[in-house]
Amino acid sequence: xxxxxxxxxxxxxxxxxxxxxxxxxxxxxxxxxxxxxxxxxxxxxxxxxxxxxxxxxxxxxxxxxxxxxxxxxxxxxxxxxxxxxxxxxxxxxxxxxxxxxxxxxxxxxxxxxxxxxxxxxxxxxxxxxxxxxxxxxxxxxxxxxxxxxxxxxxxxxxxxxxxxxxxxxxxxxxxxxxxxxxxxxxxxxxxxxxxxxxxxxxxxxxxxxxxxxxxxxxxxxxxxxxxxxxxxxxxxxxxxxxxxxxxxxxxxxxxxxxxxxxxxxxxxxxxxxxxxxxxxxxxxxxxxxxxxxxxxxxxxxxxxxxxxxxxxxxxxxxxxxxxxxxxxxxxxxxxxxxxxx
Amino acid sequence: xxxxxxxxxxxxxxxxxxxxxxxxxxxxxxxxxxxxxxxxxxxxxxxxxxxxxxxxxxxxxxxxxxxxxxxxxxxxxxxxxxxxxxxxxxxxxxxxxxxxxxxxxxxxxxxxxxxxxxxxxxxxxxxxxxxxxxxxxxxxxxxxxxxxxxxxxxxxxxxxxxxxxxxxxxxxxxxxxxxxxxxxxxxxxxxxxxxxxxxxxxxxxxxxxxxxxxxxxxxxxxxxxxxxxxxxxxxxxxxxxxxxxxxxxxxxxxxxxxxxxxxxxxxxxxxxxxxxxxxxxxxxxxxxxxxxxxxxxxxxxxxxxxxxxxxxxxxxxxxxxxxxxxxxxxxxxxxxxxxxx
Numbered sequence: 001x002x003x004x005x006x007x008x009x010x011x012x013x014x015x016x017x018x019x020x021x022x023x024x025x026x027x028x029x030x031x032x033x034x035x036x037x038x039x040x041x042x043x044x045x046x047x048x049x050x051x052x053x054x055x056x057x058x059x060x061x062x063x064x065x066x067x068x069x070x071x072x073x074x075x076x077x078x079x080x081x082x083x084x085x086x087x088x089x090x091x092x093x094x095x096x097x098x099x100x101x102x103x104x105x106x107x108x109x110x111x112x113x114x115x116x117x118x119x120x121x122x123x124x125x126x127x128x129x130x131x132x133x134x135x136x137x138x139x140x141x142x143x144x145x146x147x148x149x150x151x152x153x154x155x156x157x158x159x160x161x162x163x164x165x166x167x168x169x170x171x172x173x174x175x176x177x178x179x180x181x182x183x184x185x186x187x188x189x190x191x192x193x194x195x196x197x198x199x200x201x202x203x204x205x206x207x208x209x210x211x212x213x214x215x216x217x218x219x220x221x222x223x224x225x226x227x228x229x230x231x232x233x234x235x236x237x238x239x240x241x242x243x244x245x246x247x248x249x250x251x252x253x254x255x256x257x258x259x260x261x262x263x264x265x266x267x268x269x270x271x272x273x274x275x276x277x278x279x280x281x282x283x284x285x286x287x288x289x290x291x292x293x294x295x296x297x298x299x300x301x302x303x304x305x306x307x308x309x310x311x312x313x314x315x316x317x318x319x320x321x322x323x324x325x326x327x328x329x330x331x332x333x334x335x336x337x338x339x340x341x
Numbered sequence: 342x343x344x345x346x347x348x349x350x351x352x353x354x355x356x357x358x359x360x361x362x363x364x365x366x367x368x369x370x371x372x373x374x375x376x377x378x379x380x381x382x383x384x385x386x387x388x389x390x391x392x393x394x395x396x397x398x399x400x401x402x403x404x405x406x407x408x409x410x411x412x413x414x415x416x417x418x419x420x421x422x423x424x425x426x427x428x429x430x431x432x433x434x435x436x437x438x439x440x441x442x443x444x445x446x447x448x449x450x451x452x453x454x455x456x457x458x459x460x461x462x463x464x465x466x467x468x469x470x471x472x473x474x475x476x477x478x479x480x481x482x483x484x485x486x487x488x489x490x491x492x493x494x495x496x497x498x499x500x501x502x503x504x505x506x507x508x509x510x511x512x513x514x515x516x517x518x519x520x521x522x523x524x525x526x527x528x529x530x531x532x533x534x535x536x537x538x539x540x541x542x543x544x545x546x547x548x549x550x551x552x553x554x555x556x557x558x559x560x561x562x563x564x565x566x567x568x569x570x571x572x573x574x575x576x577x578x579x580x581x582x583x584x585x586x587x588x589x590x591x592x593x594x595x596x597x598x599x600x601x602x603x604x605x606x607x608x609x610x611x612x613x614x615x616x617x618x619x620x621x622x623x624x625x626x627x628x629x630x631x632x633x634x635x636x637x638x639x640x641x642x643x644x645x646x647x648x649x650x651x652x653x654x655x656x657x658x659x660x661x662x663x664x665x666x667x668x669x670x671x672x673x674x675x676x677x678x679x680x681x682x
Contacts (some may be wrong), residue, residue: 002674023423158522158523170623174515174520179515179624180625181499181624181625182499182625182626182627182657182660184656185624186625187623187625187657190654191532191533191619191622191623192618193535194534194535195374195535195538195611195615197535202656204654205653206654207654226440271536274547275533278532278533278619279535279623281525281528282511282528282529282532282623283520283526283624284522284523284524284525284527284528285522286523286525310636312545313533313544313545313548315543316525
């Protein structure tokens with residue numbers, strides 16, 4: 001921000017501001033998408049077009065202070081590329097995993113983050129580090145907000161965002177506004193698709209996420225491998241020097257026609273079709289947007305397969321919702337976060 | 342309504358109305374709940390207290406004109422008991438099964454009603470027959486609206502109504518307003534609780550209604566009986582001169598500790614717990630209201646059992662919604678319908 005003592009109004013006439021306020025000229029805002037593996041930062045202009053970006057790995061140790069320092073450093077790199085310092089940004093929005101309190105900036109239950117054993121005041125710590133006002137939101141919700149405002153959902157008044165990644169998250173927009181219920185609406189990953197079914201990472205049985213979440217898929221793949229089933233999944237993982245079956249590894253195994261990868265992704269698509277159709281039977285939204293790590297990586301062919309898997313379970317099957325892939329891609333979470341400020 | 346040329350204002354001063362309008366004094370309104378077996382009419386005062394009621398069987402033949410005539414006659418009986426004629430009512434609200442167009446008064450897809458083979462303009466026909474302005478709504482939705490405004494949900498800002506009867510219907514109130522989506526929101530009966538599970542009367546597989554709807558429960562009971570399983574259900578039905586296993590018959594069989602009735606109701610409760618919990622994971626509402634024919638007939642002990650069956654599937658299990666039985670009882674649908682006018 002710069003101090004402005006006079007402005008030019010829409011007719012081109014200069015006039016002095018009463019009291020000479022701090023206002024933004026050529027306002028740029030920052031956005032950060034904090035994930036379990038990477039920190040993605042963007043700088044956007046007034047039209048939310050990305051003018052610079054930076055990406056760094058999420059620290060694997062050091063706890064909350066280390067994570068906050070990495071976020072600030074990643075943002076600083078992006079800001080520098082845009083020719084500004086972070087304290088010149090007209091605010092920073094952050095999408096964080098875990099239970100996020102937008103008022104206080106507290107983040108708890110972020111099991112994907114290192115040493116995040118108890119709630120930590122991420123908002124105030126980050127604001128201190130970057131020198132601009134900082135707002136926090138839930139990672140899935142800000143990504144869905146981004147798709148609603150700027151991406152695949154911008155023609156819709158109501159939508160369900162399906163974030164297919166490590167887990168299966170969801171975000172709901174009804175009549176143009178976010179619906180969060182008492183704070184936890186949109187937990188579509190825990191719609192039950194099979195009574196007494198597979199164990200979910202959440203501890204419950206038969207959740208959609210127990211079949212479709214990447215973490216659950218990996219548990220299943222490891223179990224099958226232990227039982228002697230063949231798969232290229234772990235060879236690809238080792239070749240890429242990874243310890244987890246990240247989205248790109250699944251995509252590569254599918255390309256290589258790996259039987260186990262195909263079977264587990266088929267099972268995931270079936271569960272997604274069933275669970276998302278159930279949610280649509282409840283909400284009757286115009287549009288379903290499929291995003292998240294796996295959703296974005298596997299892309300359009302899998303969006304079409306999820307759409308097809310929904311159809312047998314839709315109550316109003318002659319008027320199905322539009323099913324669209326997330327349009328903002330990998331940067332969607334960070335871009336969506338900029339809408340918080 | 343009566344023609345009023347002068348009124349007394351709040352200070353007790355009589356003043357002439359400009360133009361002498363038709364206004365209501367001691368306004369009473371009518372409400373009709375049209376079901377597959379009975380027509381229930383009520384007359385309510387300004388505070389929505391029931392001042393008279395009447396009940397007649399739904400015609401089993403004759404098609405839409407016969408149904409409309411029966412509705413008018415039932416309303417006339419209730420109105421007479423309240424000391425008015427139907428054209429003196431300050432409007433009539435109707436909760437109807439099927440696809441109801443509130444604007445045009447058209448009702449289609451009402452398979453529970455005799456000879457309702459194509460959409461029929463119930464609203465205009467009924468308005469003509471009763472002589473007062475008539476508004477139509479979906480039967481489940483008006484009953485849920487009634488519970489929200491006047492019954493179990495009146496302390497809540499958001500609720501899910503679970504109407505457990507022949508099928509399992511639902512109604513959604515979010516932030517104090519009905520949410521209907523593109524017109525069919527709340528079809529919770531067709532949340533899938535078991536992929537590849539039991540065949541539902543809707544033709545799909547694994548829907549909550551395939552286990553919990555009274556129609557599906559009856560199909561299952563007849564199948565089991567045919568296979569030689571013992572049950573008192575059909576004896577009670579015959580003794581009561583019925584052809585269907587209505588709610589009271591299930592209640593009687595449970596009292597008599599009939600093994601098949603207990604097993605099928607247990608299965609229904611399990612499915613309701615699973616499916617309603619899934620819906621709560623999506624919506625995160627404050628309150629769940631259990632109503633409908635079976636819900637109301639089986640009452641509080643079964644509301645508690647559904648609540649218990651939900652708990653293992655609730656994502657935010659340390660903050661479960663309040664689960665309440667419908668408070669307006671058998672007349673709830675007709676009382677809720679009066680809110681339409």
